Amino acid sequence: MPVTSVVSDPEALTLTLVADFPVAPARLWEAFTDPRQLERFWGPPGYPATFEAFDFAPGGVAEYAMTGPRGDVSRARWEFTKISEPTFFEVIDSFTSDSGEPVDLPASRIEFSFSDADGGARVTSTTHFPSLEALEQLTAMGMVEGLTMGINQLDLVLQDLREYAQGRGTEVEILDDQHVRITRVIQGPREMVWRAHFEPELMQKWLLGPDGWAMPVCETSTEVGGTYRYEWEPSAGVEGERFGFEGEVLHVEPGRRAVTTERMIGMADGPTTINDLSLYEEDGLTLLTQLIEYPDAATRDMILETGMVDGMEASYARMEALVLA
Numbered sequence: 001m002p003v004t005s006v007v008s009d010p011e012a013l014t015l016t017l018v019a020d021f022p023v024a025p026a027r028l029w030e031a032f033t034d035p036r037q038l039e040r041f042w043g044p045p046g047y048p049a050t051f052e053a054f055d056f057a058p059g060g061v062a063e064y065a066m067t068g069p070r071g072d073v074s075r076a077r078w079e080f081t082k083i084s085e086p087t088f089f090e091v092i093d094s095f096t097s098d099s100g101e102p103v104d105l106p107a108s109r110i111e112f113s114f115s116d117a118d119g120g121a122r123v124t125s126t127t128h129f130p131s132l133e134a135l136e137q138l139t140a141m142g143m144v145e146g147l148t149m150g151i152n153q154l155d156l157v158l159q160d161l162r163e164y165a166q167g168r169g170t171e172v173e174i175l176d177d178q179h180v181r182i183t184r185v186i187q188g189p190r191e192m193v194w195r196a197h198f199e200p201e202l203m204q205k206w207l208l209g210p211d212g213w214a215m216p217v218c219e220t221s222t223e224v225g226g227t228y229r230y231e232w233e234p235s236a237g238v239e240g241e242r243f244g245f246e247g248e249v250l251h252v253e254p255g256r257r258a259v260t261t262e263r264m265i266g267m268a269d270g271p272t273t274i275n276d277l278s279l280y281e282e283d284g285l286t287l288l289t290q291l292i293e294y295p296d297a298a299t300r301d302m303i304l305e306t307g308m309v310d311g312m313e314a315s316y317a318r319m320e321a322l323v324l325a
Helices: 026-034 132-140 143-153 161-165 190-198 200-206 297-304 308-324
Strands: 001-010 014-020 047-054 059-068 073-085 088-094 110-115 120-126 169-175 179-187 213-219 229-233 243-253 255-264 273-282 285-293
Touching: 001 143, 014 047, 014 143, 026 120, 047 200, 120 143, 132 143, 143 273, 179 308, 190 200, 190 273, 190 285, 200 213, 200 308, 285 308, 297 308
Parallel strands: none
Antiparallel strands: 001 014, 014 120, 047 059, 059 073, 073 088, 088 110, 110 120, 169 179, 179 285, 213 229, 229 243, 243 255, 255 273, 273 285
16 A cells, blocks of 8 residues: 555644555656545545545645445635645645535645655645544544545556556455445546446446346436346346345446446345445546445454455456447
């Protein structure tokens, strides 16, 4: 993981994060000062940021919102107080209401510095709190975990997507006891990848898992509160029994993100997961990211051991051929 240390100092009222990346410091600076790149990692998995304003100048303001998997939104703003390109900038970070007004949570001052490191560059983020109570309050809200998981997403942002995709298929990364991130680069535009996920006549051609299965039932929805139902059955001579999944749509950003629940049909008391699909396009390729939230580590391990990732790779390979066609 890129993050090498996170140190809380109650006496100095600081929280310092250090992360190293195999790129030049100028590339790291670019990622932190370009809002389109910044929003790909500023916010932990499941709570991506959207920067609605970004005036990168002393006295300028950046406004952003982090949207959770159930559509819940947290808003904040940066006021840029110092900038020394390309090695340092400082912001006052504060939480805001939907109308942009300050809320009753402590603001903090964050220093971002960029320097050379062995084989690459280092970013050091030092957050200064106004009091010990503020440090403890924000830490209790999950600041350390959220910041660490967010910055650990930056390594992919720094890579050229076409180079990253070489020799890779579907990859799985265990983030914690409840969360798994699955990624796959699809050769084709985001619009087509989105359609392939929600148009039944397309889904029934690729979302089949191992060879020898068909998808006779494919009912979809892209409306919040809507429901979906998928069922598969084996072809003649293939071992297995008919099964399916159903769920509810929790959040949708058309063409970019869809969050749904998922449970096996006929198992009302069985485990339910939350599946957070997001799509990002670069140079004619689409990075597909599926963040899955499980009830617990035991359920996570049980489902991963079924060969789920292999089945997903077989399906994504079919989808890629469909998109290219």
